[in-house]
Amino acid sequence: MLRIKRVPTVVSNYQKDEAEEGARRVGGCGRNCLNKCCIQGAKLPLYAFKRVNQTQSEKDVLGHDTKEPPVAFLDSLLLGEWEDRMQRGLFRYDVTACETKVIPGECGFIAQLNEGRHLKKRPTEFRVDKVLQPFDGNKFNFTKVGQEEVLFQFEASEDGEVQFHPNAPVDVENSPSVVAINVSPIEYGHVLLIPRILECLPQRIDRDSFSFALYMAAEAGNPYFRVGYNSLGAFATINHLHFQAYYLAVPFPIEKAPTNKITTLAGGVKISELLNYPVRGLVFEGGNALQDLSNTVSDACICLQDNNIPYNVLISDCGKRVFLLPQCYAEKQALGEVSAELLDTQVNPAVWEISGHMVLKRKKDFEEASEENAWRLLAVVSLSEERFQEVNAFIFEAITCGDNANADISESLHGEADADAQPQSRKVDAITTSSGPAMVPGTHECLVLLYSQGTREHSSHDVEERAPSTAKEFKRVAEEKLRELKKGMANQTSEKVYDGVEEATIGDSNVDSIENRFKKQEEGADYRKRGENE
Amino acid sequence: MDSQPSLIEQSFNNRYSSWVRDALDDLPDNFTITDPSISGHPIVFASRGFLKMSGYSREEVIGRNGRVFQGPRTNRRSVMEIREAIREERTIEVNLLNYKKDGTPFWLLFRMSPVFCKEDGKVTHFVAVQVPLVSKKHRRNNGVSFSEDAGSGLREIVFGSCRREVCSDSLLDLDRVLALDSDNRGLEIEESCEASDLEKQRAAIASNNVLSVLIHYSESTGRAVCGKRCSLPGTGFISSSLHISLGRIKQSFVLTDPHLPDMPIVYASDAFLKLTGYDKHEVLGHNCRFLNGVDTDAATLNQITESIRTERACTVRILNYRKDKSSFWNFLHMSPIRNASGKIAYFVSVQVEEGSKNQDRHGLSLEMWQLSAVGAIKVALRSLSMCAGPSKS
Numbered sequence: 001m002l003r004i005k006r007v008p009t010v011v012s013n014y015q016k017d018e019a020e021e022g023a024r025r026v027g028g029c030g031r032n033c034l035n036k037c038c039i040q041g042a043k044l045p046l047y048a049f050k051r052v053n054q055t056q057s058e059k060d061v062l063g064h065d066t067k068e069p070p071v072a073f074l075d076s077l078l079l080g081e082w083e084d085r086m087q088r089g090l091f092r093y094d095v096t097a098c099e100t101k102v103i104p105g106e107c108g109f110i111a112q113l114n115e116g117r118h119l120k121k122r123p124t125e126f127r128v129d130k131v132l133q134p135f136d137g138n139k140f141n142f143t144k145v146g147q148e149e150v151l152f153q154f155e156a157s158e159d160g161e162v163q164f165h166p167n168a169p170v171d172v173e174n175s176p177s178v179v180a181i182n183v184s185p186i187e188y189g190h191v192l193l194i195p196r197i198l199e200c201l202p203q204r205i206d207r208d209s210f211s212f213a214l215y216m217a218a219e220a221g222n223p224y225f226r227v228g229y230n231s232l233g234a235f236a237t238i239n240h241l242h243f244q245a246y247y248l249a250v251p252f253p254i255e256k257a258p259t260n261k262i263t264t265l266a267g268g269v270k271i272s273e274l275l276n277y278p279v280r281g282l283v284f285e286g287g288n289a290l291q292d293l294s295n296t297v298s299d300a301c302i303c304l305q306d307n308n309i310p311y312n313v314l315i316s317d318c319g320k321r322v323f324l325l326p327q328c329y330a331e332k333q334a335l336g337e338v339s340a341e342l343l344d345t346q347v348n349p350a351v352w353e354i355s356g357h358m359v360l361k362r363k364k365d366f367e368e369a370s371e372e373n374a375w376r377l378l379a380v381v382s383l384s385e386e387r388f389q390e391v392n393a394f395i396f397e398a399i400t401c402g403d404n405a406n407a408d409i410s411e412s413l414h415g416e417a418d419a420d421a422q423p424q425s426r427k428v429d430a431i432t433t434s435s436g437p438a439m440v441p442g443t444h445e446c447l448v449l450l451y452s453q454g455t456r457e458h459s460s461h462d463v464e465e466r467a468p469s470t471a472k473e474f475k476r477v478a479e480e481k482l483r484e485l486k487k488g489m490a491n492q493t494s495e496k497v498y499d500g501v502e503e504a505t506i507g508d509s510n511v512d513s514i515e516n517r518f519k520k521q522e523e524g525a526d527y528r529k530r531g532e533n534e
Numbered sequence: 535m536d537s538q539p540s541l542i543e544q545s546f547n548n549r550y551s552s553w554v555r556d557a558l559d560d561l562p563d564n565f566t567i568t569d570p571s572i573s574g575h576p577i578v579f580a581s582r583g584f585l586k587m588s589g590y591s592r593e594e595v596i597g598r599n600g601r602v603f604q605g606p607r608t609n610r611r612s613v614m615e616i617r618e619a620i621r622e623e624r625t626i627e628v629n630l631l632n633y634k635k636d637g638t639p640f641w642l643l644f645r646m647s648p649v650f651c652k653e654d655g656k657v658t659h660f661v662a663v664q665v666p667l668v669s670k671k672h673r674r675n676n677g678v679s680f681s682e683d684a685g686s687g688l689r690e691i692v693f694g695s696c697r698r699e700v701c702s703d704s705l706l707d708l709d710r711v712l713a714l715d716s717d718n719r720g721l722e723i724e725e726s727c728e729a730s731d732l733e734k735q736r737a738a739i740a741s742n743n744v745l746s747v748l749i750h751y752s753e754s755t756g757r758a759v760c761g762k763r764c765s766l767p768g769t770g771f772i773s774s775s776l777h778i779s780l781g782r783i784k785q786s787f788v789l790t791d792p793h794l795p796d797m798p799i800v801y802a803s804d805a806f807l808k809l810t811g812y813d814k815h816e817v818l819g820h821n822c823r824f825l826n827g828v829d830t831d832a833a834t835l836n837q838i839t840e841s842i843r844t845e846r847a848c849t850v851r852i853l854n855y856r857k858d859k860s861s862f863w864n865f866l867h868m869s870p871i872r873n874a875s876g877k878i879a880y881f882v883s884v885q886v887e888e889g890s891k892n893q894d895r896h897g898l899s900l901e902m903w904q905l906s907a908v909g910a911i912k913v914a915l916r917s918l919s920m921c922a923g924p925s926k927s
Contacts, residue, residue, distance in 0.1 A: 079909030
């Protein structure tokens with residue numbers, strides 16, 4: 001079982017350390033929460049959005065006679081309610097008093113110095129090798145937040161018109177979705193969108209909840225209000241389905257990164273691959289209707305979580321572009337493969353960090369923040385090229401199941417991959433070595449597999465000299481793994497992996513760097529202890 | 535809002551005299567000129583060539599934001615690049631897919647440059663030159679990678695869509711047709727289009743020509759402009775991008791700068807000017823006290839002063855006076871606004887006239903409505919002060 005230790009972010013004022021929580025619960029609630037004890041008779045503002053299709057709304061802009069689009073209403077509601085909570089002092093700190101800057105360089109990474117976000121909480125262990133875990137009512141979840149932390153209810157309008165009720169009763173039977181503040185905001189307007197909160201869904205994307213998040217971005221109508229998602233194993237700390245969102249009127253580096261189109265699906269959704277960005281990922285945009293985009297992305301997410309691949313999602317540009325980033329940082333961290341230098345910064349690469357917005361805890365890191373440092377951190381987050389292509393193959397298989405129009409997808413996928421194989425953009429290749437062809441639940445097999453890439457065939461004798469006791473084992477596992485892959489996957493995919501294995505063996509530096517890291521890990525066996533980060 | 539047409543007239547005439555329009559009309563190029571200081575960053579001038587190319591009439595274009603020409607296939611990243619260039623007040627050149635009035639998409643080379651006020655270094659306008667791009671497929675008919683067939687396919691779309699437009703009643707219908715036909719080969723407009731050096735040159739020359747005309751006419755009014763920032767904006771400077779962000783906020787509010795002597799107003803929203811009856815130049819640079827009068831409660835004023843001293847938000851009900859001396863009860867909310875370094879840069883005061891009916895609030899309480907303006911201002915200011923400086927190059 002892979003675990004990391006980190007200080008969980010306090011997202012609610014009711015989120016105490018578990019022990020404390022247990023002791024208090026005996027006395028009953030009395031804190032006006034969202035649970036059965038308090039929810040009866042509660043009233044919260046209710047915003048009901050109109051389900052429209054995207055192309056229509058585009059045309060509204062062209063066809064309508066308004067001089068300019070008015071500030072979207074959800075935007076005002078959210079900002080107003082949030083500012084109200086701020087003036088009521090519900091946040092742990094004033095985020096607008098945290099210094100922030102754009103780091104000079106091509107990408108324009110954004111750094112924020114936030115010394116207050118991570119105080120007052122003990123590090124907790126998180127299991128990072130299971131993307132799907134059952135909901136656990138004993139742990140903190142959003143039904144435990146106080147009603148004053150909830151800004152409004154958010155739902156699809158029944159009559160197809162936008163509606164707002166300043167004081168609507170909470171309809172428990174109707175499983176309301178709510179927007180609540182994050183009391184440790186990383187930017188102004190930081191909120192949590194919790195779909196069907198009372199159903200206590202685990203952190204897991206389904207079509208409905210994803211379309212909810214997409215609608216929220218679209219309804220806010222502000223390109224700088226972005227919605228994000230972290231899966232378990234990709235730095236979500238609470239296993240209760242939620243999305244996050246906040247305002248930052250600066251383009252994110254990930255939004256500026258060039259892309260290379262892979263394909264357009266029948267529903268009009270265009271899928272591209274990020275280029276010249278430290279984290280490999282897919283970009284989804286377009287679609288004849290918002291629902292097309294929503295379904296495609298959620299199918300891709302479902303595929304990733306079903307395959308136990310941790311990932312992050314960024315919904316940007318009013319819901320018009322979605323970035324999907326499978327990642328392996330937590331896995332590497334748990335395996336002791338992340339350098340002490342990176343761990344010391346205590347930056348957890350969740351969706352915002354991956355998008356290029358870095359929240360730094362130490363003044364030193366803030367002052368020394370450079371594009372190179374940011375890039376180096378994010379490069380560790382990324383899957384290796386071969387693993388990424390393999391994961392893409394899974395995703396494309398999943399999303400084209402219902403999309404028969406795309407017989408040539410895998411071909412174009414591999415074509416593009418080859419085109420991109422030039423080293424043009426990979427600044428820190430040494431660190432981006434693969435995390436292994438499969439994320440294996442339990443044990444330390446991943447590490448073993450990582451070795452296996454460097455040890456197969458050509459250089460196996462080489463390694464035998466260095467580590468005679470384990471080399472045979474590496475080789476065995478690697479071969480076994482390859483057999484499995486060949487059995488279980490489309491032929492071309494396993495060939496891809498095979499190629500990757502061979503490629504990795506050619507560059508001996510890979511073996512070296514892995515070897516070194518391994519040694520380092522043995523020497524300073526405090527890797528896991530050090531993980532006091534959030 | 536209703537004063538916008540006159541604002542647009544002013545935006546141009548005051549700086550360049552009314553003759554500038556004729557001179558600009560004599561230029562053959564396709565271009566628009568926008569004013570970032572007017573709410574909504576509207577187009578204040580559109581050339582004949584541009585109108586011909588886009589299919590819109592001048593009345594349909596003036597006062598609107600350039601985004602109306604974008605459509606579903608416009609590359610979102612390019613749009614973001616333009617947004618960023620406006621923010622950073624620099625020139626940008628990007629290939630863009632825009633839509634004509636009849637819904638036809640077409641590729642163009644979009645080159646936008648800021649025009650600066652010589653005296654104070656503020657951006658007065660942006661000039662956006664647009665050179666329609668000849669399809670790569672047409673140009674390189676015999677090229678290895680592009681077949682002649684694809685070229686004629688492109689031509690078909692243009693005519694095809696136009697024909698459809700004739701039979702459909704509304705844009706919405708047309709759109710539905712477009713959406714339904716998305717698998718139609720004829721609609722496969724290219725994913726991307728590269729501008730040739732010639733086209734880039736054309737755009738640069740056109741841009742310079744427009745600028746020369748603007749410079750020439752601005753000299754005649756004594757309010758000279760230039761293509762490069764000549765002087766650095768002084769303190770109390772509100773960048774054009776902040777203007778654009780603030781212009782989106784419809785409430786009545788002013789920003790005051792506590793770092794300047796006597797804490798003058800550095801920004802006043804259109805709604806504020808409408809509420810109080812003053813002109814912009816009559817309030818900018820002045821302390822808010824001109825709103826007070828004989829019956830204004832001194833204790834309330836003290837409360838405001840105290841809040842400023844302790845750097846806290848406050849809400850008061852205060853008797854204020856308009857320019858015409860008539861008084862009104864002002865439900866006033868004041869809050870400090872911090873910049874990206876976390877320091878207080880301004881104080882915002884949001885005014886609501888007591889008893890005023892506001893349908894735009896959609897049922898949002900008056901307090902929430904005011905606070906939403908505060909929130910939007912905080913976001914704008916924090917984000918826009920994050921960059922190194924107003925202009926990079």
